[in-house]
Amino acid sequence: MLMKTDQPLRKRSEQALQDAFLRQAVQFTTKRLRDKKQESTKTLGHWETWREHGRQIRAHTIQYLDYYLEQFATKLEQAGGQVYFAKDGAEAAQLALQIAKQKQAKLVVKSKSMVTEEVKINAVFAKAGITCIETDLGEYIVQLAKQTPSHIIIPAIHQPRQRIAQLFSQVAGKEVSTDTEALTAVARQKLRQMFAQAEIGMTGCNFAIAESGSIVLFSNEGNARMVSTLPKTQIVLMGMERIIPTWADLEVMANVLPRSATGQKLTAYMSVITGPKRPKEQDGPEELHVIVVDNGRSRQLGDPKFQSILHCIRCGACLNVCPVYRQMGGHAYASVYSGPIGAVLTPLLKPEDEQVQELANASSLCGACYDACPVKIPLHDMLVFLRERSSSVKKGGIAEKIAFRGYAAVFRHHAIYRWMMKIFRQLQRWSVKDGSRWSGLLRRLPVIQGWIRSRRLPFSTQPSFREQWEMLKKELDKGADPK
Amino acid sequence: MRRIANQLGRRERQTPPIRKQVGAPSHWQSYQLSKSERTKRFCEEASALGASVRQYQTLKQLQAGLASLLESLQPKSIVTWEWKVFRSWGIESVLTEWKQCLVDPVANRSEAIQADVGITTVDYAIADTGTLVLCTDFRKSRGASLFPTHHIAIVDADQICTRMGEVLAELKEMKTPSSVHFITGPSRSSDIENDLSIGVHGPAALHILLKV
Numbered sequence: 001m002l003m004k005t006d007q008p009l010r011k012r013s014e015q016a017l018q019d020a021f022l023r024q025a026v027q028f029t030t031k032r033l034r035d036k037k038q039e040s041t042k043t044l045g046h047w048e049t050w051r052e053h054g055r056q057i058r059a060h061t062i063q064y065l066d067y068y069l070e071q072f073a074t075k076l077e078q079a080g081g082q083v084y085f086a087k088d089g090a091e092a093a094q095l096a097l098q099i100a101k102q103k104q105a106k107l108v109v110k111s112k113s114m115v116t117e118e119v120k121i122n123a124v125f126a127k128a129g130i131t132c133i134e135t136d137l138g139e140y141i142v143q144l145a146k147q148t149p150s151h152i153i154i155p156a157i158h159q160p161r162q163r164i165a166q167l168f169s170q171v172a173g174k175e176v177s178t179d180t181e182a183l184t185a186v187a188r189q190k191l192r193q194m195f196a197q198a199e200i201g202m203t204g205c206n207f208a209i210a211e212s213g214s215i216v217l218f219s220n221e222g223n224a225r226m227v228s229t230l231p232k233t234q235i236v237l238m239g240m241e242r243i244i245p246t247w248a249d250l251e252v253m254a255n256v257l258p259r260s261a262t263g264q265k266l267t268a269y270m271s272v273i274t275g276p277k278r279p280k281e282q283d284g285p286e287e288l289h290v291i292v293v294d295n296g297r298s299r300q301l302g303d304p305k306f307q308s309i310l311h312c313i314r315c316g317a318c319l320n321v322c323p324v325y326r327q328m329g330g331h332a333y334a335s336v337y338s339g340p341i342g343a344v345l346t347p348l349l350k351p352e353d354e355q356v357q358e359l360a361n362a363s364s365l366c367g368a369c370y371d372a373c374p375v376k377i378p379l380h381d382m383l384v385f386l387r388e389r390s391s392s393v394k395k396g397g398i399a400e401k402i403a404f405r406g407y408a409a410v411f412r413h414h415a416i417y418r419w420m421m422k423i424f425r426q427l428q429r430w431s432v433k434d435g436s437r438w439s440g441l442l443r444r445l446p447v448i449q450g451w452i453r454s455r456r457l458p459f460s461t462q463p464s465f466r467e468q469w470e471m472l473k474k475e476l477d478k479g480a481d482p483k
Numbered sequence: 484m485r486r487i488a489n490q491l492g493r494r495e496r497q498t499p500p501i502r503k504q505v506g507a508p509s510h511w512q513s514y515q516l517s518k519s520e521r522t523k524r525f526c527e528e529a530s531a532l533g534a535s536v537r538q539y540q541t542l543k544q545l546q547a548g549l550a551s552l553l554e555s556l557q558p559k560s561i562v563t564w565e566w567k568v569f570r571s572w573g574i575e576s577v578l579t580e581w582k583q584c585l586v587d588p589v590a591n592r593s594e595a596i597q598a599d600v601g602i603t604t605v606d607y608a609i610a611d612t613g614t615l616v617l618c619t620d621f622r623k624s625r626g627a628s629l630f631p632t633h634h635i636a637i638v639d640a641d642q643i644c645t646r647m648g649e650v651l652a653e654l655k656e657m658k659t660p661s662s663v664h665f666i667t668g669p670s671r672s673s674d675i676e677n678d679l680s681i682g683v684h685g686p687a688a689l690h691i692l693l694k695v
Contacts, residue, residue, distance in 0.1 A: 029677055049508045056502075064499035066487040079659070137683050138674035154674060161676050184672065184680040191684065196596055212659045222629060222670040222685025228662070229625045230596070245499075247655045248506030251648040254665075255507070262673075265528075266612045266647075269685065270665040272654075278661050280621035282589050301490040 009332070009358045016328040022158045026150075026329040029157050030320040036263025037317060037372075044259065054256045055376040057249050058311035061210075061241075065301065065310075068210040068243045069292065075213030079275030081288040085240075089119035092293045096121060096202070096235050099289050100130055103233050105199035109191075111217070111224040112136035113204025114152065114314060115237045115293055117336045118349075121202070132202070133194050135223040137187055141167065150330035152316040152337070153261050158329060191223070201227035201285065205238035206313075207253055208290075211246050214274040215290065218257060218267045225269055234276070234285035240292050241310040253313065256374040260315035296349035305385045306348055311375045312341055318369035318379060324362050333359060340369035344382045347390075360386035418466065425460050507648050514611075514646055521610040521643045522695055528613025532668030533681065534689040542573055545694050549602075549635070550577045552690060556633055558599035560586045565622035568604055572637055578602070588626050601631035601686070606663075607650045608643040614667045615691070616650050618660040625662060634669075634686040640695045 007015075016022060041047040061068055073083040086092035092115075100108065108125060110116060110132055122132045122143075134143040138155035142148065144167040149155030156164070165178040168186045176186050195201075203224055207216040215236055217224040228234050244253060250272075258264040277284030300306045319325045319339030330338035335346040335356060343359045350356050360383050367380040410420050461468075488496050506512065516524060526536045537552075539545040553561075561584045566575055578585070588595040603623065607616040615636050619625050628634050644650055647665075654663060670685030681687050 025676070032677055046508065046510060049510070053504075053508050056504075060499065060502060063491065064497070066484045066491065066493075066496050067499055069487070070484055070496065079661075135684070136674070137672045141674065154677070156674055161678075164675055180675050180678040180680045183675055184683055188683060192596060196593060212655070214659065220670070221672045221683040223683070225625065225629050225664065226684050229629060246505055247651040248648065251507045251511075251646070251651055254647055255511075266614060266665065266667045268532075268667050268669065268671050270667075272663040272665075273661070274659045275661055277619075278621070281619060281661060282621070282624040283592075283626050284619065284661060298487055298490060301487060302492055 008355075009334075009362060012332040012334055013328045013362070016332040019158075019329075021160060022150075022329050023327065025157055025160075027326055029151065029154055030326050033153070033262060033316075033320045037260055037320070038263075040259045040263040040265060044255065044265075050252065050256055051374055051376050053252050054313075054374050055311065057244060057252055058313070058375045059308065061243050061245055062301070062307060062310045065241065065243065068245055069240065072208050072210040072213055072243055073292075075211065076275065076288075076290060077213070079213050080278075081213065081275045081290055084289065084291045086119075086291055086293050086295070089293070089295045092119045092237060092291050092295065093121055093124040095291050096237065096289075097124055097128055097130075099233065099235055100125065100200055101128065103199050105130055105233075107194065107198040108132045108200045108202055109135050109194050109198040109227050109231060110139075110202045111204070111219065111227045112139050112155070113202070113237060114336060115204055115239050116202065117149070118295060119237065119293060121237070133191070133198070135191050135194070135227060136219075137184070137221055137223075140187060140191065144168075144171065148331070148336075150338070152314060152319060152330075152339070152341075158331070191226075195226045195230045198231045200233045200235060201229075201231035202235045202237065203227050205236050205242050205290075206257065207244050207250065208238055208242050209245075209247055209250060209272070210243050212274055214272050216250060216253075217271045217273070218254075218269070219271075220262075220264075220268045222269055225271055228271065228273055228285065229283055232285060233287045233289070236288070236290045238290065238292055240294050240297050241312075257313055257315055260313075260317040260372070260374040296351075299351075300348060306344075306382060308377050309344055309348060309382060311377050312345070313375060314341075315374060316341075317372040317374060321368040321372040323364050323366060323368070328362075333362065335359065340379045340383070344379055344386065347386055357386070357390045360390065421464065425462065425464065428460060507646075511646065512648065516610055516645045518640065518643075521645055522640045522693070524610040525608055525613055525643045526693070528610070529668065529689075529691055530613070532613060533671075534613065534668050534691055536691045536693055538693045538695050540695060542694065545572070545637070545692055546574050546577055548692055549574055549637070550580070552635065552692070553577070553581060553600070556600060558584055558633070560584055560594060560598040561600045561602065562586050562588050562595050562598045562624075562627045562631060563602040564604065564624065564627055568622050569602075569637070572604070574637070588624050588630075595626060596630045598631040600633045600635060601627040601629075602635045602637070603627050604637045605642060607653070608638050609645075609647050609650060609665075610643050611646045612667055614647070614665050617664045617666065618654075619662040619664075620660060625664070628664065628666060629685055631686055632682065633688045633690060634666075635690045635692065636666075638691055638693045640693060 125132050134140050141156040151157040161178045168176045172186050206218045258267045276288040325339040333342045337345045347357045363383045369379040586595045605615045606618045669689045672683040
């Protein structure tokens with residue numbers, strides 16, 4: 001299914017809800033990840049202490065981000081790496097492109113990185129005639145299908161194996177079975193040629209250690225290691241907030257990130273890279289370029305409501321618990337970042353883009369995202385702040401105004417409230433059939449039809465609690481009379 | 484940087500205050516297992532993730548173990564670290580027997596990335612997660628633990644620490660290597676319909692030869 005990104009959120013979510021495979025796959029995957037996370041954090045024990053430590057490290061780092069960024073850049077340069085700062089996505093992509101052109105690159109191999117999606121590296125490089133190949137298995141599938149990732153950790157959540165087999169058969173030039181092993185083997189063989197051929201390897205960065213200028217990469221497949229071992233030049237794109245101060249802090253992140261993301265104690269690989277290869281070393285990149293991307297991040301600094309969004313470690317745990325994400329999947333967000341983090345981060349990174357502001361509405365404000373967050377970001381509060389922000393800019397229509405005035409009037413006066421409740425109970429008699437189905441007439445009414453189409457309203461009690469109480473009270477008063 | 488400082492409400496860059504606690508929670512920092520517990524835990528954790536762990540009492544047994552493992556794998560091509568690394572293990576004679584299969588990772592890169600077996604030692608191991616820690620230097624390539632289908636790692640029980648923090652503290656003290664790899668089990672992915680598959684890019688099998 002191809003999601004039309006220019007449609008409003010309501011249309012996109014409706015479209016996603018029609019896709020039975022997607023919904024089943026998203027619900028299965030998120031439940032699996034959720035259960036695994038719960039189990040692994042339980043085994044570790046003291047999870048709340050770990051979360052609080054995670055939060056403290058992130059909060060401290062972001063509060064002194066200028067100091068730590070400079071320390072990181074200095075140390076990395078001492079280790080032989082080159083550091084660039086890009087104020088926005090376009091500049092980041094151009095910096096990377098300049099390096100690629102200088103190396104006369106034709107092929108770039110990439111390991112999974114959200115920030116490269118954010119700055120649209122692949123499109124920029126393609127325009128310059130340079131091919132970028134995604135090497136994470138899920139991302140590779142998504143790229144072959146000409147789509148975008150639908151989950152931050154498992155990008156091809158929405159692709160059935162039959163479709164993957166079709167895509168891989170085209171690549172392999174022969175029929176490939178739908179067997180997981182056979183499919184994996186095709187990817188291994190095909191991508192191995194790419195790793196060896198590519199002039200440039202491009203990675204993201206899970207964490208950057210300030211005290212040594214190191215880049216930390218977590219991966220399960222080993223593609224991040226391939227990308228940082230075989231090509232002669234390595235380009236790292238990192239969001240400016242990816243810093244942690246010390247090696248000791250890495251232990252906390254290594255304990256909370258994999259558990260929150262996939263429920264693993266540790267991913268199969270965690271690589272700490274400090275500069276390019278050293279003299280006489282047998283392999284590794286000869287040059288290491290690190291592009292530090294701002295792209296709307298620094299704007300959150302100093303804002304008491306939103307600064308902590310920069311604490312995010314991109315684990316995806318909030319997606320897996322979100323009742324909205326679990327129903328509609330990632331594509332309906334039409335943004336690089338989906339789920340609760342996407343609903344907050346995307347509007348914040350692009351305040352000038354009016355269309356993405358509505359993403360803050362893609363939430364039930366239940367707060368499950370906060371409970372799931374390993375660094376305790378109050379995402380639910382931010383969602384409210386964002387809604388407040390857009391409603392203060394955009395005024396609702398006359399009807400909305402009248403509706404809320406009426407609502408306020410009814411709820412302000414006890415007598416009116418009781419009287420209105422009586423009327424509504426009577427109205428319900430003819431508007432709701434069989435105890436919960438809405439009558440045909442009501443379903444055709446404008447405004448509320450969207451609301452009631454997928455919701456049910458059970459009959460209210462007749463007589464109401466208040467009326468029953470009145471009667472009971474009389475009986476009680478009588479009963480209290482000594483006979 | 485000044486702009487960032489300004490946004491954070493400071494005129495100039497400011498050195499952060501010293502934090503009360505750095506790194507893991509204190510209950511975790513005091514977590515310590517005895518040597519036998521470490522060995523046991525390491526074996527359990529590594530095996531649970533699909534690594535095969537073989538334990539040996541003496542060097543001689545380990546050498547014989549390596550020989551028989553190679554015999555059963557029948558590799559056509561092998562990449563190793565420089566032999567000097569293996570000196571204390573005395574496995575040169577075993578490797579010599581497979582001399583015709585050894586691939587030079589620098590001179591013959593295209594063959595090295597398709598190798599059947601890679602043989603390395605490790606710098607540390609971590610009991611808590613069943614992890615191997617390999618530091619790169621001029622004798623120890625990145626590729627030997629990454630390219631081959633089978634990775635054979637030779638480990639001494641004395642190298643096993645309880646938790647990752649101990650290794651990170653030691654790494655911080657030395658001149659930081661150009662790359663350090665924490666390896667936990669074979670390469671894995673669940674990207675196809677949540678179905679676990681092993682050996683996507685990295686080794687499909689991890690054999691740990693442990694001298695206890």
